[in-house]
Amino acid sequence: MNAPLPTTLRFDIQGLAQAVAHSPATDALRCQFSQPHWDILAGYMQPFALNSGQVLMEQGALDRTLYFVENGTLSVHYEDEKARVRMALVGAGTVLGEGAFFSHLPRAATVHASTPCKLWCLTPVRYLELANRHSPIALELTVAMGSVMAKRLYNRARRVAVT
Secondary structure (H helix, E strand, C coil): CCCCCCCCCCCCCHHHHHHHHHHCCCCCCCCCCHHHHHHHHHCCCEEECCHHHHHEEEECCCCCEEEEEEECCEEEEEEEEEEEEEEEECCCEEEEHHHHHCCCCCCCEEEECCCCEEEEECHHHHHHHHHEEEEEEEHHHHHHHHHHHHHHCCCCHHHHCCC
């Protein structure tokens, strides 16, 4: 059973900016954005919350949305053709969905909220609008996401987190 989220839950892009700046994760998103850049990016993203146990994405789904984790922990589960399951945990300051975003392939894993989470999503259409109107911000974001994906692919235990 899912617990309800607090009714006073508020979203501010500054929370995501702080999570990114202070994340100790090796695969954290590393963007060199100033506050005005974060404010511009916020205009292209949609904030939302997940309760513990809710599904963010399903393995095999045809969706290219990017998810930025402001707080909380998500578990990533990959099941191969022999029914073997690999798992990784992803926390604040990281991004999910970069694999499908770059490859245009189905989702590589299923992701559940392990704890209540605050997330921000960026769809491919909104990303293209960002790229057309604020190309330096889109480029910095693309480089940072590529770095996250490269670090995850390089680390065998983190490879499952490429969704």
